[in-house]
Amino acid sequence: MMTPALADSATMLRRNLKHMFRYPSMILFMILMPVLFLLLFVYILGGTIGPAGHAGRAAYATFITPGIIALVAVAASTSTAVSVASDMTEGIMARFRTMPIARVAMLAGHVGRGVIQTVLGMVAVTAIALLTGFRATTSAAHWLGAAAILILFAFALTWLSVALGLAAKTVEAASNAPTPLIILPFLGSGFVLTASMPAAVRWFAEYQPFTPVIDTTRGLLTGGPIGHNAALAIAWSLAIALGSYLWARKLFSRDPVRS
């Protein structure tokens, strides 16, 4: 027997998944952006750039794929923020608020959809990366470990985008809110080694949340040192998820009509 909050969350998730599969353009758009970056970096720039030890198209594809996968989470954030913001303008949301439904369920449905959507996008982008020369381990345990880190990170960014979608005054504002995140894989270890950056940028790059996530994924999938990055990635993800959850809950409990 499920608790009412869980049952309501499952109902809301079913609703959101139906929306997602009936209007799959969001998924396509979400995959398109990371794939474009992948192709751009591998085929246009890949012949000339690439950190020491990762030069050459195939080697560079292998180096950047973890960063490209992290970009999927950013692209999915936009889609989640937009769907939350537009859902809030729908009459059905006012109906839900006057029903005896666990409040968290209305947000959980969006979070569940966001995570599923991100994971689907990551799988698709990884498959395309393999075609462009990405070479990864064949160890199932390493793949599972990387999947766990990435799903947790997707969960965190999804809660963040739910909060951004709730905070936005319009759907247009919601679609722009997560955009600055796009810079983070570049200002991190996604495309170059952070050691090559000027001191101030390098300091930021090494401590921002995308770097440990990308480094852990890279370590697990392509070999290489992980060190404290796994713990950092998990800590960052949990902190972002918790902070965003509290923020989203606060935003959602405001009166929906404010003028």
Add this chain to the structure above:
Amino acid sequence: MTSPSPRETAAIVATGLRKSYGEHLVLDGIDLTVQPGTVFALLGPNGAGKTTTVQILSTLIHADGGHATLAGYDLNREPARVREVIGVTGQYSAVDKLLTGRENLMMMADLYHLGRARARARTEELLGQFDLTEAAGKLATTYSGGMQRKLDLAMTLVSNPRIIFLDEPTAGLDPRSRRTMWQVVKDLTRGGVTIFLTTQYLEEADQLADQIALLDHGTLIAEGTPEELKRMIPGGHIRLRFTDAGTLGKARAILARPAYTAGQVGTAGQAYAAQADEEALTLEVPTGGSVPELRGILARLEDHGLDVAELTVHTPDLDDVFLALTSN
């Protein structure tokens, strides 16, 4: 779904409800009482505060001040209990347009934890009741306005709520759909449900409500049964159109004199202060609009050989009610 609370007497009791948005005062202390099993109509023009009242009483937004109980449950302290006994059909369509009609109803049944078998049975029952079975498999986005309204109301009824809020249930509907909606409301009250509806149309309140409250600029300016309210408002008028200005002038003069013609009936002997419109060649005669009175007026004009080109009867509407009550 829930047993009546011991505190229950009236279905809805509100005292001193206040709400403002910034400088704009929307509700300025509303008191109202709705008896169980009756239809209460909140009547008023756009911007009077009708929707805000519904939003507060249905737990969607908080009042700045005042107090209310629904089915005995305190709105502020027990919103979860209130939500279990109410159903709301708002002014704007509250159906999920990306789901089919059937999926919308099943979703509601799931959210009320009816269980698979009961959820299916209730869904099919409501689809049948609202004549939506044929369209049940289509996305709600393809429905007409009237069908969306019906689906909306069906969704509200899934849980068999004891108190139903209908915010302008017939706004934007064609006359046929409006009639259907009225019939649905009448059927519901037979089942003992309490209905709180808002409307801009006096006729609608008249048709459906046991009790009507008039809301204007956030204040209740009158309250009573439809009959009581109608006694408070002035009668309507008839409009007579003539073919030329000469006839118009003569007609006005004739009706302005008290007539003592033998054998005339009713109030036909009355003197009327009729308003003439020289441009439109029309004469507006204030009257209750009863058949004997109309016959008397026409007879007086005919006695003087005056031909009336056209006659229209204007019964009192919300405008008249508001003009009458707000001008005092």
